[in-house]
Amino acid sequence: MKLRTLLFSTSVAVIAAQAASANEELREWAAETFAPLPSTIPALNENPVTPAKIDLGKALFFDPRMSASGVFSCNSCHNLATGGDDNMPTSIGHGWQKGPRNSPTVLNSVFNTAQFWDGRAADLAEQAKGPVQAGVEMANTPDNVVATLNSMPQYVDWFKASFPDEADPVTFDNFAKAIEAYEATLITPAPFDAWLNGDDNALNAEQLAGLELFLDKGCTTCHNGVNIGGNGYFPFGLIEKPGADILPEGDKGRFAVTETADDEYVFRAAPLRNIDQTAPYFHSGLVWDLKVAVQIMAESQLGEELTDQEADQIVAFLGTLTGDMPEVTYPMLPVETATTPRPTGEVMP
Amino acid sequence: MKLRTLLFSTSVAVIAAQAASANEELREWAAETFAPLPSTIPALNENPVTPAKIDLGKALFFDPRMSASGVFSCNSCHNLATGGDDNMPTSIGHGWQKGPRNSPTVLNSVFNTAQFWDGRAADLAEQAKGPVQAGVEMANTPDNVVATLNSMPQYVDWFKASFPDEADPVTFDNFAKAIEAYEATLITPAPFDAWLNGDDNALNAEQLAGLELFLDKGCTTCHNGVNIGGNGYFPFGLIEKPGADILPEGDKGRFAVTETADDEYVFRAAPLRNIDQTAPYFHSGLVWDLKVAVQIMAESQLGEELTDQEADQIVAFLGTLTGDMPEVTYPMLPVETATTPRPTGEVMP
Numbered sequence: 001m002k003l004r005t006l007l008f009s010t011s012v013a014v015i016a017a018q019a020a021s022a023n024e025e026l027r028e029w030a031a032e033t034f035a036p037l038p039s040t041i042p043a044l045n046e047n048p049v050t051p052a053k054i055d056l057g058k059a060l061f062f063d064p065r066m067s068a069s070g071v072f073s074c075n076s077c078h079n080l081a082t083g084g085d086d087n088m089p090t091s092i093g094h095g096w097q098k099g100p101r102n103s104p105t106v107l108n109s110v111f112n113t114a115q116f117w118d119g120r121a122a123d124l125a126e127q128a129k130g131p132v133q134a135g136v137e138m139a140n141t142p143d144n145v146v147a148t149l150n151s152m153p154q155y156v157d158w159f160k161a162s163f164p165d166e167a168d169p170v171t172f173d174n175f176a177k178a179i180e181a182y183e184a185t186l187i188t189p190a191p192f193d194a195w196l197n198g199d200d201n202a203l204n205a206e207q208l209a210g211l212e213l214f215l216d217k218g219c220t221t222c223h224n225g226v227n228i229g230g231n232g233y234f235p236f237g238l239i240e241k242p243g244a245d246i247l248p249e250g251d252k253g254r255f256a257v258t259e260t261a262d263d264e265y266v267f268r269a270a271p272l273r274n275i276d277q278t279a280p281y282f283h284s285g286l287v288w289d290l291k292v293a294v295q296i297m298a299e300s301q302l303g304e305e306l307t308d309q310e311a312d313q314i315v316a317f318l319g320t321l322t323g324d325m326p327e328v329t330y331p332m333l334p335v336e337t338a339t340t341p342r343p344t345g346e347v348m349p
Numbered sequence: 350m351k352l353r354t355l356l357f358s359t360s361v362a363v364i365a366a367q368a369a370s371a372n373e374e375l376r377e378w379a380a381e382t383f384a385p386l387p388s389t390i391p392a393l394n395e396n397p398v399t400p401a402k403i404d405l406g407k408a409l410f411f412d413p414r415m416s417a418s419g420v421f422s423c424n425s426c427h428n429l430a431t432g433g434d435d436n437m438p439t440s441i442g443h444g445w446q447k448g449p450r451n452s453p454t455v456l457n458s459v460f461n462t463a464q465f466w467d468g469r470a471a472d473l474a475e476q477a478k479g480p481v482q483a484g485v486e487m488a489n490t491p492d493n494v495v496a497t498l499n500s501m502p503q504y505v506d507w508f509k510a511s512f513p514d515e516a517d518p519v520t521f522d523n524f525a526k527a528i529e530a531y532e533a534t535l536i537t538p539a540p541f542d543a544w545l546n547g548d549d550n551a552l553n554a555e556q557l558a559g560l561e562l563f564l565d566k567g568c569t570t571c572h573n574g575v576n577i578g579g580n581g582y583f584p585f586g587l588i589e590k591p592g593a594d595i596l597p598e599g600d601k602g603r604f605a606v607t608e609t610a611d612d613e614y615v616f617r618a619a620p621l622r623n624i625d626q627t628a629p630y631f632h633s634g635l636v637w638d639l640k641v642a643v644q645i646m647a648e649s650q651l652g653e654e655l656t657d658q659e660a661d662q663i664v665a666f667l668g669t670l671t672g673d674m675p676e677v678t679y680p681m682l683p684v685e686t687a688t689t690p691r692p693t694g695e696v697m698p
Contacts, residue, residue, distance in 0.1 A: 065436065069441060080679055081679060087414065288691070329677070330676075345445060
């Protein structure tokens, strides 16, 4: 080997070794606050996940007949074709009413500590019971859901297969459990997981710089764990409260759940997986640009004004949280019968 | 072989031969008026079907951002999970407005002579341009659709791949052509096709009796061809006009298209494939029970009062028109960008 080649090879090797070592150091730091997605579906509380239950849950998730009008399914506002949300500030529901808060993505939501922006549901089964009954969303009742399901023999069979030990398995609780089981499968492994698991090539230099900033600036105080958020409650506007154009005064967040003054304008930290697929941002859905959202967070939560480059780098890092969607075969739903309750678009006063 | 066994075998053989011959006679009669589904996607008018175009059309079909509000996709009212329609009398659209007529199934619609209940669109490409612009449906404009598509690089690439010879392929016309190409794949081979193609076991005795009645009573005057309807215009109430509870006076059908007095209350004969999946029935969507719908048709169009058994047999035959849905992989849609027009639920006066 010629000396020049040798020297070149040596310096390449040195740089590579340095990069590897820097990567390793950053990875150790990241590992203190983040965790990669597990490779299997997590265990659910009193709800064993079986293939039959997943299939039933998928049918229910996509079935618009779970709403009073027959217009809305879970998938309407948590659309699996568009990042698991509905791409609008707040959802439009029954009677063309607007919901109060931005629809969060269903993807990876099983890893959130609690559900909804204010964490008022302990898990996805409890969550699933909410929108179906909300007057501004699906406007249905548990009784009417159960009557609808019981009217279709195919659904009754699917419930029997999903809850084999129960004499009367078609219940509103089991409806929610089946949806929870399906949603628990909606997990999207991302480049950041590959990197956390040791693949140095999964993130490029700009993304790594963004990750380092994310750790260094303190974003991780609220956005950490498997979902890079979704596991703690924090006041929006810790350092500087944003204006009503971003933080409407009428929505006091977790205060409505706990009725504790400390919880005014407190929200669950948003989980950040697939965040670049789910504009607009914040509980109000009033910010469309991810970079702007990052800058607002830095100012309001950390009192930091990011440089343009820093904001770009953090956005580049956030892009590494966008994962591969599981392939979804669109379900064939059971057909109505003479006893299926008729859809109604009527808006109750 | 013992004599008794021989006699038995002979009589079984004779009965089998008689049945086969009866089947053959009925099949010949049926073949004069019906045709099985072709085994390939039909050629479309000035719209060659390619895999790229089918994929693009599927994305567009499922994309709620094609509506002004971001709430409705083609699939909202032509839901592939529920027989290609929406299971309500008339669809609910933009601003919670109700459409004037029952949403017809998209399945096998490529075989209809013209589209809509009054045949006002010559083909599916022309049809696809209607609901997206209708104020009570998707309430969008061609310009806004094109702006939305152009704002997402992934869509632009898909249009280029689908219309490779065009310099500027992202057009409203091509939007419609791609949807037409996708819809042309939504073909559902049914037991009746198998029977028409020679499989004696595809239909049971009751279904065959229903078919014979369907031919004998004259239902085939209007309901014939590949789609058992969908290829001719006929007055609803040829013999006896039903009441306004079924035939609302305000909707004069094809009269609105041709402005010819003869076309008052004239509608395209409903195609009957998958009819038992697509209640409620008629352009008004006011009849939920298929047997009742059959009885109404017999009285109003043929002046025939069917016995209960006859109506059951015809319904049994109609069940043999329900086919196998193509497996649909739910699409992953392109993500919005800063230039994507924002959704608006606003209702224009």
